[in-house]
Amino acid sequence: MHHGQNKILQIKNLHVEFPLKEGTVRALQGVDLTFFSRETLGLVGESGCGKSMTARAMLGLVPEPGEVTQGEILLARKDQDPIDITKLHPDGEVIRNIRGADIAMIFQEPMTSLSPVHTIGNQIMEAIILHQKTSKERAAELAVEMLQAVGLPDASRQLSTYPFELSGGMRQRVMVAMALSCDPKLLIADEATTALDVTIQAQILNLLKDIQEERDMSIMVVTHNLGVVAAVTHRVAVMYLGRIVEEAPVEMIFEQPKHPYTQGLLASVPKVGSKVGGRQAGRLQTISGDVPDPLLQVSGCTFHLRCPRFMRGICDREVPPFIETSEDQQVRCYLYSEDVPEAEKAQTAGGEGPRG
Numbered sequence: 152m153h154h155g156q157n158k159i160l161q162i163k164n165l166h167v168e169f170p171l172k173e174g175t176v177r178a179l180q181g182v183d184l185t186f187f188s189r190e191t192l193g194l195v196g197e198s199g200c201g202k203s204m205t206a207r208a209m210l211g212l213v214p215e216p217g218e219v220t221q222g223e224i225l226l227a228r229k230d231q232d233p234i235d236i237t238k239l240h241p242d243g244e245v246i247r248n249i250r251g252a253d254i255a256m257i258f259q260e261p262m263t264s265l266s267p268v269h270t271i272g273n274q275i276m277e278a279i280i281l282h283q284k285t286s287k288e289r290a291a292e293l294a295v296e297m298l299q300a301v302g303l304p305d306a307s308r309q310l311s312t313y314p315f316e317l318s319g320g321m322r323q324r325v326m327v328a329m330a331l332s333c334d335p336k337l338l339i340a341d342e343a344t345t346a347l348d349v350t351i352q353a354q355i356l357n358l359l360k361d362i363q364e365e366r367d368m369s370i371m372v373v374t375h376n377l378g379v380v381a382a383v384t385h386r387v388a389v390m391y392l393g394r395i396v397e398e399a400p401v402e403m404i405f406e407q408p409k410h411p412y413t414q415g416l417l418a419s420v421p422k423v424g425s426k427v428g429g430r431q432a433g434r435l436q437t438i439s440g441d442v443p444d445p446l447l448q449v450s451g452c453t454f455h456l457r458c459p460r461f462m463r464g465i466c467d468r469e470v471p472p473f474i475e476t477s478e479d480q481q482v483r484c485y486l487y488s489e490d491v492p493e494a495e496k497a498q499t500a501g502g503e504g505p506r507g
């Protein structure tokens with residue numbers, strides 16, 4: 152499926168820990184992800200599962216006292232060996248050049264990356280000059296082009312406006328323009344459209360799609376909104392408690408979800424992405440319980456405390472390995488392991504919880 156696409160960045164077995172007085176928070180416990188050009192990866196999971204930490208680690212921005220304790224984040228480079236982002240000094244020149252030029256990020260709240268006291272023109276031009284070392288005049292031209300590309304009406308006049316003068320949707324477009332002004336190879340959107348109304352969300356996401364095709368860019372969309380996932384992603388990685396538990400092309404995630412957590416997530420929302428169509432009336436099946444306290448060390452499969460298919464003596468011992476259920480689909484769950492007897496798998500199929 153990745154024929155003709157280049158591998159842009161690869162995360163291998165990434166662990167991030169926060170040593171706190173109360174104990175160690177294992178925010179990431181072995182994350183594996185690969186990003187390809189022209190592909191949009193959706194990263195989904197409940198709040199607290201490590202989605203933003205994964206994004207931050209990719210930019211060398213794990214906050215203190217957190218640290219990468221294991222693993223690699225390999226950024227491909229032209230005519231050179233890949234560079235491991237986890238090994239770079241967080242304030243050094245190398246990572247500062249990577250941010251923006253290779254990997255750019257857009258956030259939910261545009262004001263976290265836009266300055267309230269500078270015009271949007273100055274901010275975009277500053278980003279362009281920093282990374283592309285062009286003249287001020289050329290930077291101004293490029294800024295107008297970028298603002299036009301993101302669909303800001305009357306772009307040249309908008310250069311002299313301040314962020315607070317714009318609507319939320321327009322601010323989001325400006326932030327997208329800023330992120331794209333340095334021509335990144337990988338764009339991370341962390342809940343970037345969550346706060347916007349549905350129509351504007353769709354416009355911005357479609358805009359990203361067009362730009363992606365023009366520029367061979369890779370995009371990671373971090374969201375808990377499965378409608379967004381269905382609309383814009385090619386591949387989906389489902390995250391639970393610091394690990395990817397399932398990864399597959401988007402159609403497979405919606406049509407044949409394999410991991411009980413993925414099945415629960417899909418059952419918890421109206422079926423916007425489904426081919427079945429329409430909002431289905433009736434009871435919304437939800438996943439029982441909450442994401443456990445991050446200080447709690449859960450043995451075996453970290454989902455076993457909430458899983459309706461829990462198998463005692465199997466699921467609570469070792470972390471399940473990634474199992475390929477088809478060429479494109481990988482899942483961390485013992486239900487798909489050939490080493491687990493079918494009788495064990497069948498026994499729990501009635502949906503009895505582990506607490507019974």
Ligand SMILES: Nc1ncnc2c1ncn2[C@@H]1O[C@H](COP(=O)(O)OP(=O)(O)O)[C@@H](O)[C@H]1O
Binds near residue numbers: 176198199202214216
């Ligand atoms: N500054 C911090 N100190 C301690 N733990 C943190 C910090 N930031 C995040 N975490 C922990 O890292 C885990 C993942 O958080 P996050 O990546 O923000 O989740 P998500 O984006 O999926 O909602 C959570 O368990 C959270 O408690």
Ligand code: SF4
Binds near residue numbers: 452454456471
């Ligand atoms: S490994 Fe066991 S507990 Fe974990 S998701 Fe699969 S069946 Fe559920």
Ligand SMILES: [Mg+2]
Binds near residue numbers: 202203204
């Ligand atoms: Mg987050």
